[in-house]
Amino acid sequence: MNKLVKLFTIFISAITLTLASISSSFAKVEGEYIVLGSAISLTGKYSSNGVHTQNGYNMAVDRINKMGGVKVGGKSYKFEIIYYDDESNPKRAAQLAERLIKQDGVHYMLGPYSSGLTKAIAPVTEKYKIPMVEANGASRSLFTKGYKYLFAVLSPANQYLEVAIDLAVEKNGGKPVKIAQAFEQDAFSQDVRLGILDAAKRTGSKIIIDDKLPKELNDMAATLAKVKAVKPDVLVVSGHTKGALTAIRQISEMKVDVPMLAMTHCDAAKLSKQHGKKSEYALCASQWHKNLSYKDKFFGSGKKYDKDFKKEFGYAPPYQSAESSAALLVFKDAFERANSFDRDKVRDALKTTEMQTFYGNIKFGPGGQNVAKPMILFQVRCKGDVCENKVVAPTKWASDKFYHPIPKWSERS
Amino acid sequence: MDFLIFKAPMLMVQASLDGILLGILFALIAYGMALQWGVMNIINIAQGDLVILGGYIAYTMYLAGIHPAWGVIVSPIIMYFVGWALYKLVINKVVDRDLFISILATFGIAIVFQQLMNFIFGADVVVAQSEYGTTMLFENSVTLPNSKIFSAFISILYAIALVVYMKKSRLGRAIRATAQNARAAKILGVDTEKVYAATFGINAALCGIAGALISITLTLHPYVGLPYTVRSFMIVIVAGLGNLPAVAISGMGLGLFEEFADYILGTEFRIGAVFMLLVFILVYRRFKLSKKREYLK
Secondary structure (H helix, E strand, O other), X not given: OHHHHHHHHHHHHHXXXXXXHHHHOOOOEEOOEEEXXXXXXXXXXXXXXXXXXXXXXXXXXXXXXXXXXXXXXXXXXXXXXXXXXOOOOHHHHHHHHHHHHHHOOOOEEEOOOOHHHHHHHHHHHHHOOOOEEEOOOOOHHHHOOOOOOEEEOXXXXXXXXXXXXXXXXXXXXXXXXXXXEEEEOOHHHHHHHHHHHHHHHHHOOEEEEEEEEOOOOOOOHHHHHHHHHHOOOEEEEEOXXXXXXXHHHHHHHHOOOOOEEEEOOOOOOOHXXXXXXXXXXXXXXXXXXXXXXXXXXXXEEHHHHHHHHHHHHOOOOOHHHHHHHHHHHHHHHHHHHHOOOOHHHHHHHHHOOEEEEOOEEEEEOOOOOEOOOOOEEEEEEEEOOEEEEEEEEOOOOOOOOOOXXXXXXXXXX | OOOHHHHOHHHHHHHHHHHHHHHHHHHHHHHHHHHXXXXXXXXOOOHHHHHHHHHHHHHHHHHOOOOHHHHHHHHHHHHHHHHHHHHHHHHHHHOOOOHHHHHHHHHHHHHHHHHHHXXXXXXXXEOOOOOOOEEEEOOOOEEEEHHHHHHHHHHHHXXXXXXXXXXXXXXHHHHHHHHHOXXXXXXXXXXXXXXXXXXXXXXXXXXXXXXXXXHHHOOEOOOOOHHHHHHHHHHHHHHOOOOHHHHHHHHHHHHHHHHHHHHHHOHHHHHHHHHHHHHHHHHHHHXXXXXXXXXHO
């Protein structure tokens, strides 16, 4: 019996050793593969968006590899990604970034999901001078720390709802408006709030309710009762999917009448599906919408991306997937322009990126944020019981007219 | 600090009604906890997660096209067996140990439940629609979602049913006997093992009802269980074990407290205020106890 145990132990350690030696032999470029690394939330509270991100990455890897790969020094290379599950935990994400870089020898990184996790990883990639293109960390604080190896294809969080305030002022005949706002207390939502404060200052608007929502939020009846009492011109809510769903549920139940309701995370929350007609007229900030007319040669247009993604994964791509796919297009472009695998050359090439993808124009500002792409707003509109997101702002991309003011609950069927 | 609520009487009415309706629901969860704490001397950290699991059962029915309100009947039945199985698997091994072990064990159960729910139902926040509409009072200035009224009504109904059951039925009597003195009950022929399993099952069933009600009144996702555990823990330590009217009153009190804390201190302190109150009450109780001890000396 004892012998058996011994034998088993030896067997296990042999396997472990082999595995260890395999993983450490990975390097930045392995044969014809360029190896990228990413810590991503496959379990834990971000797991659904983590999977959207991973699907976006995988879709782009397949597409680029199929269409000739990346040409560097006259040779064609393919992308490959090493994933680790960060369990939606920032500490774990930072550890995994170290592991990817030091053990697996990864020289180029893709971002995780969420601002919080990107914030945890960025100091690590910066320390080892590893270029990271991220697609899901929008917090403004990521771009004010002077990171040199961080590039984000998405618009920073403070831009999410600024447009909405401008729109409200425009609808008010250019006069300042009264704003009621409720934001969750996390990095992302607080950045959205800063954007609103800027916009309010710029337009001379007044903030009459400024509530902060707790992380465990599932009841905002008090905020809404106040809104009912003070009658603002616009109500702004940002608290991830939880905030969006709670707000719509309670606004409809409490019959809160506001002329305009602006939110984030409507599509991630599947608002129009979960709440149907109750969510009609809600205005939502989004990084991307399939109807935008950007184009590239890999995915064609947004509509085509939508179709291909549905075919491959069986559901319509949320913007988290689209922006993740765009991150790989950026990497490919940078490798080809650098024409080298030298990290610093790749970084310099990333810095001078100026391109159009199906997801939008991409050009990095000094802090690494994408400055070439505006945020869009869509409005939930329903026909019968089927609700859809229609792009209403900015005017250049608008497919439908912005419906304002929201009809009173007593007039809604 | 915001004193808007004192300027507008309608806000006061709104806050009070919201608080009481919510408090009744909390009291139902707390009653389960009090029962099982009193009988088995176990503080169940997984209480909130059992609630959320109950909610997901109702949500699954909703997805299948059944009205989620039927969850208040289906969910407790399923949850009873979940609780029973949980007892047979884990709790029976810690039931006679000290409190610390049982807290650790149920904490472990809470984590396993969270991850399992995340795995099965996904990390998305979900809601079930009851389409019950809204009751409007005072010319639409105070609104009460009918789903909240419904949930308070169902909670009261089940609480009364449980009290009657505990008083009249054989099992109820056995449970009460075990709570008073497990050893004596055993000597007199009560199968305490069975009583424990049933108690844990009943507790889980109560959580199931509450969960189903939460799926139509609030929102569900796998990680939102802990606030419910804390709330019920608090209600129980205020009310004491085995005192249902006190549990109901302290539940409503907590609901009111939360609602007013929300208006006055701000929404960000809503749950923070509950924790603060918890610390305050624990300190106060200790203070009172130490006085009593001195007196006994």
